[in-house]
Amino acid sequence: MHALVVYDTNYGSTRTIAEVIATELGRGTTTLSVSDITEASLDGVDVLVVGCPINGWKPTDRMRRFLRTLAPGSLAGVRAAAFDTRIKLFIHGDAAAKISHALHAAGATIVAKPHGFVVDGTEGPLAAGETGKAGAWAAYIGAELRASA
Numbered sequence: 729m730h731a732l733v734v735y736d737t738n739y740g741s742t743r744t745i746a747e748v749i750a751t752e753l754g755r756g757t758t759t760l761s762v763s764d765i766t767e768a769s770l771d772g773v774d775v776l777v778v779g780c781p782i783n784g785w786k787p788t789d790r791m792r793r794f795l796r797t798l799a800p801g802s803l804a805g806v807r808a809a810a811f812d813t814r815i816k817l818f819i820h821g822d823a824a825a826k827i828s829h830a831l832h833a834a835g836a837t838i839v840a841k842p843h844g845f846v847v848d849g850t851e852g853p854l855a856a857g858e859t860g861k862a863g864a865w866a867a868y869i870g871a872e873l874r875a876s877a
């Protein structure tokens with residue numbers, strides 16, 4: 729299995745979540761900033777987890793640019809899931825569901841419901857317990873992958 733966690737971050741919290749997810753998914757899982765992605769980055773990837781902060785009720789500009797490069801069918805055979813980081817506001821918008829929708833539109837099979845992880849303020853830190861929740865979410869993904877292997 730070649731699993732890749734692609735993330736964007738402004739202040740570091742989303743990278744922390746990406747690293748927790750990669751550690752939980754285990755062997756063969758790498759993390760990659762969306763800023764460093766190239767056309768070849770997705771070659772041979774069969775599990776793709778993608779996440780970024782919510783910025784202005786939607787994914788970051790860098791993440792939306794990446795998602796727009798995914799041609800229909802380009803993720804056929806890839807199992808995928810999406811997450812975001814967000815402030816706990818009454819109306820916070822969403823990035824994870826939008827990323828998940830884009831991955832599905834590119835042909836990926838979505839293996840977990842999109843998940844939002846909470847930060848305590850714009851610049852973080854992550855709220856108490858969120859890295860544990862990220863580990864649990866990734867463990868669920870790992871179990872789904874094994875069940876459908």
Ligand SMILES: Cc1cc2nc3c(=O)[nH]c(=O)nc-3n(C[C@H](O)[C@H](O)[C@H](O)COP(=O)(O)O)c2cc1C
Nearest residue numbers: 737738739740741742781784785813814815820850
């Ligand atoms: C320009 C900007 C817009 C933001 N808009 C939202 C928003 O619409 N909803 C929300 O919940 N958080 C919003 N935030 C807070 C970010 O989600 C928060 O900074 C991010 O989760 C921190 O993750 P990071 O450390 O990986 O950058 C915004 C932050 C910035 C800088």
